[in-house]
Amino acid sequence: MKFLKTKYFPILLLALCILLPLSGCIHNDIPYPRIPQDIVAIAAEGESSPASIDADNYQVTLYLDETTDPKKVRFTQFEYTEGATPSRNLLEGEYDLSKPLRVTLSLYQDYQWVITATQEIERYFNIRGQVGQSVIDPVGHRVIVRVPMTADLKNLYITGAKLGPKDITTTVPELTPGYYDIDKPLKVSVTYFGETSEWTVYVERTRALVSLNQVDAWAQVIWAYADGQTGADNRFQYRKSGDADWIDVPDDWVTHDGGSFSARIIHLTPLTRYEVRALSDDNASGEVEVETESTMILPDGSFDQWWLENNKIWNPWNQDGVQYWDTGNRGAATLGQSNVTPSDYTPNGRGKAVKLETRFVGIGVIGKLAAGSIYTGKFMKVDGTNGILNFGQPWTARPTRFRGYYQYTSAPINYASNDFKHLLNQPDSCHIYVLLTDWTAPFEIRTNPNNQHLLDFGSPSIIAYGGITTSQSSSDYIEFDIPLQYRATNRRPTYVLVCAAASKYGDYFTGGTGSTLYIDQLSFEYDY
Secondary structure, three states: OOOOOOOOHHHHHHHHHHHHHHHHHOOOOOOOOOOOOOEEEEEEOOEEEEEEEEOOOOEEEEEEOOOOOOOOEOEEEEEEOOOOEEOOOOOOOOEOOOOOEEEEEEEOEEEEEEEEEEEOOOOEEEEOOOEOOOEEEOOOOEEEEEEEOOOOOOOEEEEEEEOOOOOOOEEEOOOOOEEEOOOOOEEEEEEEOOEEEEEEEEEEEEOOOOEEEEEEEOOOOEEEEEEOEOOOOEEEEEEEOOOOOOEEOOHHHEEEEOOEEEEEEOOOOOOOEEEEEEEEOOEEOOOEEEEOOOOOOOOOOOOOOOEEEOOOEEEOOOOOOOOOEEEOHHHHOOOOOOOEEEEOOOOOOOOOEEEEEEEEEEEOOEEEEEEOEEEEEEEEEEEOOEEEEEEOEEOOOOOOEEEEEEEEEOOEOOEOOHHHHHHOOOEOOEEEEEEEEOOOOOEEEEOOOOOOEOOOOOOOOEEEEEEEEEOOOOOOOEEEEEEOEEOOOOOOOOEEEEEEEOOOOHHHOOEOOOOEEEEEEEEEEOOO
16 A cells, blocks of 8 residues: 655654554443343243243243153253354253253343243142142142031042142052041152152031132123032022022033032123122022123224325324324335225225235335234334334223134245244235233333344233134135133233234244235124
8 A cells, every 4th residue: 555645744644653652542432232132032842832031031931841850951942142152052951940040141241041940730639529629739748628527537538639740740658549548637758750749638627618719790791719519519690789589600601620610600781780609509608799890992993093194104093183003104114105004995895994014115125024013002113124112002891802804815925034934935924913911011012133022922911812813815804703811810901902913923024025914893892
């Protein structure tokens, strides 16, 4: 290289000579980029369900089958942020997950992840004629069984017992069906996974032969839970408060589990007081009075209200109205046009429907896949070519069914992120679903791969779920009516998320260009 010689060259040379001695004093104060290092996929042998990944708190929960030894876990999948270095290679060897396992991912900074395992082991201990279900304490190694006052504790018939994982547990005594003397606590040695623990079985007499333990009133449904005597005629009755006559709950509304039984009492009136009681043969529990809830209408489920912002961004609400739904249009419009738009193509030929399209937005090869989606919530801001969204709207009702219409045209998947390359050229799938949750605030979605934060459908915050996924194209609208699956009947939601997407894996920038989904007339039902 030749220096350009000018009249200023001596001055430049002098300045350079002055600066060179100072170069050793110059510090690099530019910070390294802060890029969170995430575990993006993980799996192990003997899982009962997919692992839950909590990227906010750097935690992973594995769900192990009851026959899997938590002290000898072998991982089959371990994927993390590209470029990171893990403190240990989980794909090699066995790991003890009877206690938390810590793994550090490093790239500029260190991020410590904690992996824990949870294992549900089915346990039971049943005695003929017992009252309700046995209480089983796996931590204290205790079993408590209640029997009527007239029971002979020296001659109790055990109908079945299971205190450890199936097929690999041994007990001493063997606890085969038969008569046992449990006048004094029964000691049982239980062995599995190479370890033996000492259990104690206690039998208690009770005067209450039937008890009503829990009553949960929804809008048009009451759930009741009770304990009665095993083998007795266990049932429920209900009536409106103030009525004289009791109504027998039909047998097909009642579920029995030994001495425990429950009922789904349906076809009720919202905002009405009812009384419920449980019966076991001629014995009746105390009465419980409850009031059914009100119903709630899903706002703007017909998608008839729209306005066009800046001649580019379609918004699914009146310009001067209250926003309830939002779309990914604000993100798609950074590189192209809205891919969620109103449509005159509706199931009944009236009003509007919403049309969701999956497109590649950008110029030439510069851009990315944008899957058309609509959801209850709000698009917060654009993050480069990605988006930050708030999922969910406040909600307290407990619907039983999710209804609506859809029409779908599936295209072959021609764009896929690294984790979904195996789906290339396969038919794209749409996804329509509803979640009821107990979030304390809207759920923040971040689609940027560097700090990605997406829904975990295994999260304990989800109270109920209902949805459909299909890759089948249809030439006309299809009506759907989906029952919501609840994890518990006594949990009250705080948020509802209804979401529809033309490409199920659009959050991962995976889908087929041209996949198109129409949806309309979304609503909730409150009876069965």
